[in-house]
Amino acid sequence: MEAFFKKAINQFAQNLPFVIYKKPNSNTISGLFQQNDSLFEATDFTEKGFVFASFDGSKTFLIPENQSETISTVFQKKEIVVSRNESNSPNELAKKNFVNLVAKGIQAIGNNEFKKVVLSRKETLELADFDLISVFENLVQLYPTTFVYCFYHPKVGIWLGATPEQLLKAKDKEFLTIALAGTQKDAGSTEVVWPKKEQEEQQFVTDYIVEKLKNVASEMVVSKPYSLKAGSIWHIKTDISGTLNSSSSLREVALLLHPTPAVCGFPKDKSKAFILENENYDRSFYTGFLGELNIEEQTDLFVNLRCMEIEDSQAHLFMGCGITKDSVPEKEWEESCNKSVTMKKVLDCRF
Numbered sequence: 001m002e003a004f005f006k007k008a009i010n011q012f013a014q015n016l017p018f019v020i021y022k023k024p025n026s027n028t029i030s031g032l033f034q035q036n037d038s039l040f041e042a043t044d045f046t047e048k049g050f051v052f053a054s055f056d057g058s059k060t061f062l063i064p065e066n067q068s069e070t071i072s073t074v075f076q077k078k079e080i081v082v083s084r085n086e087s088n089s090p091n092e093l094a095k096k097n098f099v100n101l102v103a104k105g106i107q108a109i110g111n112n113e114f115k116k117v118v119l120s121r122k123e124t125l126e127l128a129d130f131d132l133i134s135v136f137e138n139l140v141q142l143y144p145t146t147f148v149y150c151f152y153h154p155k156v157g158i159w160l161g162a163t164p165e166q167l168l169k170a171k172d173k174e175f176l177t178i179a180l181a182g183t184q185k186d187a188g189s190t191e192v193v194w195p196k197k198e199q200e201e202q203q204f205v206t207d208y209i210v211e212k213l214k215n216v217a218s219e220m221v222v223s224k225p226y227s228l229k230a231g232s233i234w235h236i237k238t239d240i241s242g243t244l245n246s247s248s249s250l251r252e253v254a255l256l257l258h259p260t261p262a263v264c265g266f267p268k269d270k271s272k273a274f275i276l277e278n279e280n281y282d283r284s285f286y287t288g289f290l291g292e293l294n295i296e297e298q299t300d301l302f303v304n305l306r307c308m309e310i311e312d313s314q315a316h317l318f319m320g321c322g323i324t325k326d327s328v329p330e331k332e333w334e335e336s337c338n339k340s341v342t343m344k345k346v347l348d349c350r351f
């Protein structure tokens with residue numbers, strides 16, 4: 001692992017793009033180390049490499065495989081100590097703004113503008129000291145069931161995250177995606193009981209995705225919903241797999257799914273328009289997607305959740321909540337605080 005991280009440190013010191021990542025429940029950490037600082041884009045998704053796309057669809061950057069050195073290492077588990085006091089310092093203005101935003105979303109749902117919208121916020125922390133590789137290692141150690149990454153490009157910035165949401169996995173014409181919704185804080189038990197509201201909300205998401213995929217796929221198999229733990233929170237997840245029609249392309253399917261109801265809402269166009277008009281900040285790459293594009297003939301893309309952008313001596317954290325007609329603004333604020341702990345923890349722990 002040491003030589004691998006040394007490579008990443010050197011690459012960063014030379015201002016050269018790289019991405020290091022670990023897939024959920026895998027023992028391998030992989031890296032693509034680009035040998036120049038050009039900014040490439042994926043256009044038709046026949047490219048090979050690591051893709052990093054923004055929420056609004058305006059940027060789909062790529063670290064191309066054929067311009068990079070690819071290296072991997074075996075992940076070694078270590079004990080780490082989290083020293084952060086998990087209570088969040090209350091920021092009354094941020095809370096007021098978010099509560100008002102959620103209330104506006106609920107009102108729009110009441111007016112039948114859409115059925116669900118995912119509303120988010122950005123929180124900025126001052127960093128006393130920051131070490132890219134230590135923070136990546138903390139992510140890897142703390143969140144083994146998620147897709148963990150650190151992406152750097154001198155013309156894009158530094159992003160790190162640990163996301164529980166798969167956007168699309170595809171090989172030849174076979175694909176897998178998921179429907180993710182519902183959040184509750186871990187109370188230490190593996191027997192998670194979900195209120196009816198969350199179960200119904202997640203079922204809506206599954207039905208919506210299946211309906212959309214019928215346009216491009218056949219032979220779909222939909223699993224039963226089950227609980228998924230990501231850090232110290234739980235979600236409800238359903239696996240949806242199938243075969244793409246011969247006339248459907250990878251790009252078409254990825255763009256059909258993105259942005260998913262877990263990060264945007266449904267219907268997609270109306271909820272997206274509401275987000276862009278009302279959130280009052282640029283999500284940038286948060287709730288975009290990222291991952292392997294046609295590497296070893298396989299595509300493995302994830303939604304960029306539970307992530308942060310590092311800029312100078314600051315960390316920008318991003319958190320969002322699925323809003324339905326039954327949402328309570330104050331509770332959604334608390335949920336966003338719980339989600340922020342995923343990144344706050346890794347900024348403050350040691351081996």
Ligand SMILES: C=C(O[C@H]1C=CC=C(C(=O)O)[C@@H]1O)C(=O)O
Nearest residue numbers: 181182183262305319320321322
């Ligand atoms: C948008 C986020 O989470 C989504 C994923 C799972 C459950 C969610 C929820 O319960 O609201 C969100 O839709 C985020 O963490 O920023």
